[in-house]
Amino acid sequence: MTWLGHDTRSAGVLATARLHLQLQQAISEVLPAVLASACRVCKLDGQRLQLAVPTPAHAAKLRQLGPSVGKALSERGWNLNTIDVTVSGGLQTLGERPTPAPKEAQPLDQSALKAFEDLHDTLRPGPLAEAVARLLTHHKSR
Numbered sequence: 001m002t003w004l005g006h007d008t009r010s011a012g013v014l015a016t017a018r019l020h021l022q023l024q025q026a027i028s029e030v031l032p033a034v035l036a037s038a039c040r041v042c043k044l045d046g047q048r049l050q051l052a053v054p055t056p057a058h059a060a061k062l063r064q065l066g067p068s069v070g071k072a073l074s075e076r077g078w079n080l081n082t083i084d085v086t087v088s089g090g091l092q093t094l095g096e097r098p099t100p101a102p103k104e105a106q107p108l109d110q111s112a113l114k115a116f117e118d119l120h121d122t123l124r125p126g127p128l129a130e131a132v133a134r135l136l137t138h139h140k141s142r
Contacts, residue, residue: 019044020041020044023041023044023049023078024040024041026073026076026078027039027041027051027069027073029076030069030072030073030076031062031065031069033102035053035058035061035062035065038053038054038055038058039051039052039053039058039062040052040053040088042086042088047079047080047081047082048080048081048082048083048084049078049080049082049083049084050083050084050085050086051083051084051085051086052085052086052087052088053085053086053087053088054087054088054089054090055087055089056087058087059085059086059087062083062085063085066083066085069083070083107139108139113136113139113140116132116135116136116139117136119132120132120133120136
């Protein structure tokens with residue numbers, strides 16, 4: 001890639017590409033993993049950042065997280081006033097499966113199991129009692 005830096009025009013392209021890659025990395029560190037993998041930096045214009053996501057659901061979640069993302073990026077040295085989000089269906093190629101969310105479940109400890117056993121003992125027969133019984137069976141078998 002060193003050949004890009006030899007003339008003025010291509011040096012500007014290289015600098016912009018590097019800036020976008022750095023910003024993409026910062027966004028990946030700030031966003032939840034599933035959202036970060038779907039989000040792409042499109043444009044940085046002064047203090048306005050434009051991000052693209054593949055679906056309206058991604059866009060809604062990203063807009064919801066906008067203030068906290070802006071604050072976290074600011075703490076990392078990025079001076080941004082506005083984060084715009086656009087939906088670009090082309091980001092998700094045909095046949096590509098979305099990355100499943102990593103499992104964040106933690107096994108229940110003995111005190112939690114005891115609390116669920118006590119709860120189960122106080123419940124009337126029905127769907128809730130059955131659900132608690134399944135939970136206990138599942139976690140005791142581990």
